[in-house]
Amino acid sequence: MIKFVLMVNRRGQTRLSRYYTPVELSRRAALEADVVRCCLSRRKEQCSFVEYKDFKLVYRQYAALFIVVGITDKENELSIFELIQNFVEVLDKYFSRVVSSCAIMFSLDRVHFILDEIVQNGLVVETNRSRILTPLNAIDKMSDS
Amino acid sequence: PLLRELIRTIRTARTQAEEREMIQKECAAIRSSFREEDNTYRCRNVAKLLYMHMLGYPAHFGQLECLKLIASQKFTDKRIGYLGAMLLLDERQDVHLLMTNCIKNDLNHSTQYVQGLALCTLGCMGSSEMCRDLAGEVEKLLKTSNSYLRKKAALCAVHVIRKVPELMEMFLPATKNLLSEKNHGVLHTSVVLLTEMCERSPDMLSHFRKLVPQLVRILKNLIMSGYSPEHDVSGISDPFLQVRILRLLRILGRSDDDSSEAMNDILAQVATNTETSKNVGNAILYETVLTIMDIKSESGLRVLAINILGRFLLNNDKNIRYVALTSLLKTVQTDHNAVQRHRSTIVDCLKDLDVSIKRRAMELSFALVNGNNIRGMMKELLYFLDSCDPEFKADCASGVFLAFTLKTIWLCPLCHFSFLQAGSYVRDDSVPNLIQLITNSVEMHAYTVQRLYKALLDDISQQPLVQVASWCIGEYGDLLVSGQCEEEEPIQVTEDEVLDVLEGLLVSNLSTPVTRGYSLTAIMKLSTRFSSVNRIKKVVSIYGSSIDVELQQRAVERIMKISLIDVALPLPGGPAPAPAPSVPTSQPTFLLDGISSQPLFNDIAAAGENLFDSLCLLSFLFQVNGANIFEWFILFYSTGIPPMTAYNKNGLKIDFTFERANPNPNIAVITIHASNSTEADMTDFVFQAAVPKTFQLQLLSPSSNVVPALNQGTVTQVIRVLNPQKQQLRMRVKLTYTHKGSAFQDLSEVNNFPPQSWQ
Numbered sequence: 001m002i003k004f005v006l007m008v009n010r011r012g013q014t015r016l017s018r019y020y021t022p023v024e025l026s027r028r029a030a031l032e033a034d035v036v037r038c039c040l041s042r043r044k045e046q047c048s049f050v051e052y053k054d055f056k057l058v059y060r061q062y063a064a065l066f067i068v069v070g071i072t073d074k075e076n077e078l079s080i081f082e083l084i085q086n087f088v089e090v091l092d093k094y095f096s097r098v099v100s101s102c103a104i105m106f107s108l109d110r111v112h113f114i115l116d117e118i119v120q121n122g123l124v125v126e127t128n129r130s131r132i133l134t135p136l137n138a139i140d141k142m143s144d145s
Numbered sequence: 146p147l148l149r150e151l152i153r154t155i156r157t158a159r160t161q162a163e164e165r166e167m168i169q170k171e172c173a174a175i176r177s178s179f180r181e182e183d184n185t186y187r188c189r190n191v192a193k194l195l196y197m198h199m200l201g202y203p204a205h206f207g208q209l210e211c212l213k214l215i216a217s218q219k220f221t222d223k224r225i226g227y228l229g230a231m232l233l234l235d236e237r238q239d240v241h242l243l244m245t246n247c248i249k250n251d252l253n254h255s256t257q258y259v260q261g262l263a264l265c266t267l268g269c270m271g272s273s274e275m276c277r278d279l280a281g282e283v284e285k286l287l288k289t290s291n292s293y294l295r296k297k298a299a300l301c302a303v304h305v306i307r308k309v310p311e312l313m314e315m316f317l318p319a320t321k322n323l324l325s326e327k328n329h330g331v332l333h334t335s336v337v338l339l340t341e342m343c344e345r346s347p348d349m350l351s352h353f354r355k356l357v358p359q360l361v362r363i364l365k366n367l368i369m370s371g372y373s374p375e376h377d378v379s380g381i382s383d384p385f386l387q388v389r390i391l392r393l394l395r396i397l398g399r400s401d402d403d404s405s406e407a408m409n410d411i412l413a414q415v416a417t418n419t420e421t422s423k424n425v426g427n428a429i430l431y432e433t434v435l436t437i438m439d440i441k442s443e444s445g446l447r448v449l450a451i452n453i454l455g456r457f458l459l460n461n462d463k464n465i466r467y468v469a470l471t472s473l474l475k476t477v478q479t480d481h482n483a484v485q486r487h488r489s490t491i492v493d494c495l496k497d498l499d500v501s502i503k504r505r506a507m508e509l510s511f512a513l514v515n516g517n518n519i520r521g522m523m524k525e526l527l528y529f530l531d532s533c534d535p536e537f538k539a540d541c542a543s544g545v546f547l548a549f550t551l552k553t554i555w556l557c558p559l560c561h562f563s564f565l566q567a568g569s570y571v572r573d574d575s576v577p578n579l580i581q582l583i584t585n586s587v588e589m590h591a592y593t594v595q596r597l598y599k600a601l602l603d604d605i606s607q608q609p610l611v612q613v614a615s616w617c618i619g620e621y622g623d624l625l626v627s628g629q630c631e632e633e634e635p636i637q638v639t640e641d642e643v644l645d646v647l648e649g650l651l652v653s654n655l656s657t658p659v660t661r662g663y664s665l666t667a668i669m670k671l672s673t674r675f676s677s678v679n680r681i682k683k684v685v686s687i688y689g690s691s692i693d694v695e696l697q698q699r700a701v702e703r704i705m706k707i708s709l710i711d712v713a714l715p716l717p718g719g720p721a722p723a724p725a726p727s728v729p730t731s732q733p734t735f736l737l738d739g740i741s742s743q744p745l746f747n748d749i750a751a752a753g754e755n756l757f758d759s760l761c762l763l764s765f766l767f768q769v770n771g772a773n774i775f776e777w778f779i780l781f782y783s784t785g786i787p788p789m790t791a792y793n794k795n796g797l798k799i800d801f802t803f804e805r806a807n808p809n810p811n812i813a814v815i816t817i818h819a820s821n822s823t824e825a826d827m828t829d830f831v832f833q834a835a836v837p838k839t840f841q842l843q844l845l846s847p848s849s850n851v852v853p854a855l856n857q858g859t860v861t862q863v864i865r866v867l868n869p870q871k872q873q874l875r876m877r878v879k880l881t882y883t884h885k886g887s888a889f890q891d892l893s894e895v896n897n898f899p900p901q902s903w904q
Contacts, residue, residue, distance in 0.1 A: 017199055020269070022235055029201045045498035047463040076435075077468055078428035079388045082378070086385075106149045108199070109192050112228050120300045121268045123337050126330045127385040128375060135258050135293070143221060 001122040002080070003055060003070035005115065009101040010064045012036045016104055016111055020122035039068055049077045060084045065101040083127070087118055090129050094136065110136070148192045155200075168202050179210055187214060188222050191229050198233060208233050208240045215247045223251070223259060227266045236272040245275050252282040260286070261297055268301035276305040280312050287319040292328035299323070299334035303341045313342060313349065324359050329376055329383050332363070336389045343396050354397050357404045361411045364390050368418055379423040391415070391432040398440030405441040412437055416449055424462065431457075431468050438476050448483050451476065455487040463499055470494060470505035477512045488513050492522070495529045503533070507541060576612050583617060591629040594621040595636060601646055606655050612663045615650060618643060619667025623674040640675045644668065648684060791895040792878060796823035797852065799832070799878070801895075803902045813874065813902050815864040821852040827882040827889075832862055835877045841867040852882065874903040 004023070007016040014032055023031060038050055039059045050057040052070070058080045059068040067084050071077070091099040094114060095107070104111050117132045119125065126132050146154070151171060158164035175190045191210055198204035211233060214226025234241050244266075251263035264286065267279060283305055286298035306313045316338070323335035343350040367382045367390075376383035394412075398405040415433045420426040430453055437450040454476075457469030473491070477484045484491075491513065494506035507529065514522045530541045583593050597614035605611050618625060622643055628635035650656050650664040665685070672681040792799040797819065804814045821827045830850045836842045847862040868874060876895040881888070 014199055018232075043498070045463065047467040047499050047502065049464060049467055049501070051501060076388055076392075076428060076432050078424060078431050078464060079385065081464060082384065082425050082428055086378070106152055108148070108196055109225060109228065112232075113224065116228075116265050120265050120297065121304045123300050123303060123334070124385060125296055125300050125334055127333065127378075127383070128329060130375075131330055135261065139220065139224075139258060 001072050001075065002119055002124075003072065003122065005119065006032060006035065006066075006068040006070075007101070007104060007111075008032070008036045008039075008066045008068065010040070010066070012040060015065070015101050016108065016115075018112065018115060018119075020119070035068055035070070036066070039066055048081060058084065060088075062088055063100065065099070065104070083118075083124065086127055086129070087115070090114060090118070090132050093129060094133055147189060148196060151193050152196065164200075165202075168197055168200070172197065172202070172206075176206060179206070184217075188219075188225050191225050195225075195229055195232055204233055208238060212240060212243055212247070215244060215251075220256070220259065223262060227262045231266055231269050235270055241270075241272060242274065245278055248275070249279055249282065252279065252286065257291060257293055260294055264294065264297040264301045268297070268304040271304060271308065273308045276308045277312070280305050280309070280315060284316055284319055287316065287323075292326070292331045295326070296328070296330040296334040299331065299338045303338055306341060306345065310345060313346060316342070317349075317352075324356060324363065329386055333383075333386050333389055336360075336386070336393050340389070340393045340396060343393070350396070354401060354404050357394065357397055357407045360390050360394055360397075361408055364394075364411055364415070368415060379425045380420060381423075381425050381429070384425040384429055387415070387429050388432045391429070391436050395436040395439050398436070398442075400441070402441050408436075408440070409442060409446060412442070413446055413449065416446075416453060421456075424464070427457070427460075427462075427465050431465075431472070434472055438472070438480075447480055451480055451483040451487070455490060458487060458490040458494065463497070463502065466494060466497070467499070467502050467505070470502060470509060474505055474509050474512070477509060481513075484509075485513055485515075485518075488518065488522075492525050495525060500534075504537070504540075507537070576609050580613060580616050583613070584620075590617075590621045591624040591631065591635075592633065593617055594625045595630045595633070598625055598638065598643070598646070599636065601650075605650060605653060608657055608660050611650060611656065611660050615647060615660070615663040615667040618647060619663075619670035622667075622671045626675070640671075640677050641680070644671070644675070644677065644680060644684070647671075651684075789897055789899060791817070791876075791897075792880065792891075792893050794891065794893075795884075795889070797821055797827060797880065797882070799880070801898075803899075811867055811869045811871070813866045813868060815866060815902070817860075817862050817864065819852050819860040819862075820856050820858075821854055822856050823884065824854050825885045826854045827852040827884050830860055830882040831880070832860075833879040833881075834864060835879075836866060837872075837875055839868075839870050839872050840874070843867075868903050871903060873900075874898040 001020070003021045004017065004019045006014060006018075008014050012033065014036075017028065017032060019028070035052065035057060038052060039057065042050070042059075048059055050059070055073065056071050056075070056077065057068055058071060058077055059066055060081065061067075067088070069080055069084060071080055088099065091104075091111065091114060094110070095103055097103070113136055114132065117126055117135060155164055155167055158167055171193065175194060178186055178190055187210055191207055191214060194204045194207040194210075198207075207229065211226045211229035214222045215230065217223060217226065230244060234244075248263045248267050248271075251259050252267075254260050254263070264283070267275065267283070271279070283298055283301050286294050287302055289295055289298070302316050302319075306316070320335070320339065320342075323338070324332065326332050326335065339353055339356070343353055364387060367376075367387055370382055372380075373382050376386075378384050381387075394408050398408055412433055415429065416437070419429050419433070421430065434450040434453050437446050442450075451473070454469045454473050457465045458473075460466060460469075470491070473484055473487070488510075491506055491509050494502055495510065497503050497506065507526075510522060510526055514526075526541070530538065533541060583590070594617045597610075597617045600610060601614045601618075622640075624630075625636075625643060626638060626640055628637065630636075647664045647668050651661050651668075656664070668681055668684050672678050672685075675681065788800055788802045790798060791801045798821075800818045800820075802816045802818065804816075817832060819830065819832065828851050830847075830852050832844075832847065834842060834844060843865040845863040845865070847860055849860050852858075852860050866874065875898070878893050878895055879890070880893070881890045883889070
């Protein structure tokens with residue numbers, strides 16, 4: 001299962017954080033900083049899976065944006081790797097442009113809504129890109145009219 | 146201001162302090178807006194609060210506001226309100242419970258997106274009470290025809306089950322036709338729900354096994370169907386669903402032969418037909434391999450799976466190499482031979498740049514070491530140990546040592562590296578183990594002793610290394626001096642140089658008493674191999690009267706033992722040995738001339754495991770009745786049947802040791818060892834034995850009929866007892882001997898035979 005999803009920029013600033021297991025607010029900052037440090041210090045030749053404490057991190061870099069997903073041991077790492085790509089493609093489709101860390105920040109609530117259509121309580125709920133965006137597009141249309 | 150304006154403002158802050166100031170100002174404004182119960186701006190303010198919360202600033206004062214938003218009729222309000230609840234609230238807040246009613250109403254809302262929000266929020270953070278209250282609603286939605294809601298309800302049900310396991314039964318009816326759904330979203334989450342239920346309850350697991358054919362069909366359709374734009378990811382149809390189904394199949398097939406058989410074909414199909422050029426394909430293959438290895442698959446399928454992993458190892462993508470090594474590590478014990486075929490690829494991964502890949506390759510390498518590949522593996526692992534990062538060295542040294550002591554026979558360069566580089570990690574029992582293994586690797590003796598000798602020249606501080614090296618030199622010093630090494634350039638060293646080194650150990654402050662004992666023994670043993678016997682005699686006599694009592698004792702004991710071995714020890718199945726020459730007790734003199742202990746040691750080593758533990762142990766540690774115990778231990782370790790004392794009276798002690806006669810397990814071979822602790826010899830010694838009718842007994846001739854005084858030797862005799870009915874062994878013994886001029890006779894019952902001797 002997915003424990004959390006983080007999006008950070010190259011300087012380690014959190015652009016989005018979503019936890020699916022209870023993590024005390026006071027501990028989150030430390031966890032995020034540590035996880036980010038872990039991923040940012042990895043070199044190109046190293047694989048995208050990091051053993052971290054008693055779980056694993058799967059991370060991908062898109063230009064200046066790092067997406068880090070914390071998973072439990074039983075998850076298929078390669079599958080989560082694909083999931084991240086899927087997520088990014090959905091964001092690209094919705095924002096009609098390649099997503100940067102800035103764009104995410106400015107539309108934080110929207111990105112959360114999209115993420116909620118993909119992952120619910122740590123499990124994947126939908127992977128089809130059109131179906132993920134249907135509710136958002138419908139509501140956007142409703143609010144516009 | 147809107148959220149984006151706030152963000153822009155905050156980004157202009159140049160220091161943390163400046164940012165904090167801005168945030169505080171904004172928070173104050175938001176707080177007063179909340180106080181004014183301003184509906185218009187509530188939504189926007191909470192959105193801003195969520196952003197500030199993400200930056201790490203406290204936002205708890207917005208919790209109640211989220212609730213108000215949830216209760217609003219506007220969808221945009223509800224949406225932010227629910228998001229806020231998911232981000233800011235958890236079970237521990239009281240506010241949390243207040244949501245229950247709202248969620249209940251929204252689960253029945255007319256707009257599906259509102260229902261969706263409620264399901265999502267409940268599924269993310271609903272408490273046990275909330276779940277109990279609302280489970281019925283979730284169950285209803287699980288049966289709806291609206292696929293959007295159905296898929297969310299399925300995951301919400303997973304959360305309910307996790308929180309309140311007793312409610313699992315309640316969802317059972319709704320699962321009936323979940324798999325007949327066409328919508329992949331519903332299919333996917335249904336498989337997840339079924340997986341959760343099967344993992345939690347063995348009853349559910351047996352119940353759902355009947356779904357295997359249906360799952361197999363769905364999976365088949367996914368692979369066989371042509372291009373489907375709706376589900377396509379890099380040319381593969383819904384890989385995420387395929388992975389999920391494979392995982393459920395794994396759980397269903399585990400420890401069930403029928404289910405495993407039913408999925409055999411589809412697994413083979415997926416394994417062979419999946420396109421591997423993109424990562425998606427490999428993700429599916431990976432899951433397939435995991436499933437094949439976990440269920441009761443036929444061997445052909447298992448080999449297929451391991452070969453897939455082998456191919457993964459050659460993939461350029463490091464992620465794929467990583468998962469391959471992880472999986473191989475899990476299967477190496479059960480499918481050892483299949484994994485062995487990929488050994489060279491695994492060993493190549495030792496040179497990988499990724500730390501976790503290296504580590505896994507290292508662990509796998511340890512697991513793969515066996516008698517056939519030891520030379521090659523050892524070269525690679527030693528190179529790795531030499532050149533690896535410090536964080537690896539300790540684990541590598543211990544792992545290498547463990548792998549080799551447990552499985553192989555050739556250790557010597559290892560001694561050098563592993564001891565030197567991981568000196569403090571070497572355990573106490575490693576020295577005798579090492580010695581035994583060196584002994585067994587006959588063709589390596591010359592190389593071994595040379596390398597160890599060189600190691601001693603370098604460094605005499607690592608005690609385990611010094612002990613092993615001393616032992617080797619004592620044993621194979623002749624090979625060292627005659628330069629017989631083939632594996633590397635033989636060194637030129639004289640007997641005197643070798644003795645210099647060993648004597649150096651005796652006097653060094655770095656040497657512990659145990660080490661000194663080893664080096665003294667080595668020196669003594671060399672008296673039969675070197676020609677400079679006089680020098681050796683001098684050294685030993687110095688230490689024989691050394692003020693170091695322990696050392697002195699050892700010197701004496703050692704001499705006695707070595708001289709007695711050839712004499713008293715009956716080798717398993719061998720003929721009774723010749724009588725011993727008498728040994729004076731006051732002054733240790735040299736009886737080592739002409740006695741070669743090497744063949745004896747080799748035989749002993751061949752006789753059983755852990756022999757050398759005891760050999761070395763005994764050489765230095767035991768106090769009384771040396772020879773007897775010595776022999777017992779040797780035979781004990783070769784058969785595993787403990788020795789026993791059959792008779793002990795008036796200074797005459799008779800011990801029994803046991804072996805099994807190989808072709809016939811009904812025959813117990815007992816060797817008696819008679820020793821005499823009085824000051825006078827017992828002459829005309831005759832041992833006789835009788836057994837109950839169901840047994841048959843054969844007594845072979847004794848080694849002698851004089852039991853020497855003061856435990857200076859033993860008389861041995863072999864008894865063979867046939868015990869076809871495997872009855873408890875009992876024996877009556879009759880002893881006659883002459884002692885100090887008088888004749889003695891005694892009858893005794895022996896009943897304390899260990900069960901292993903007759904069972």
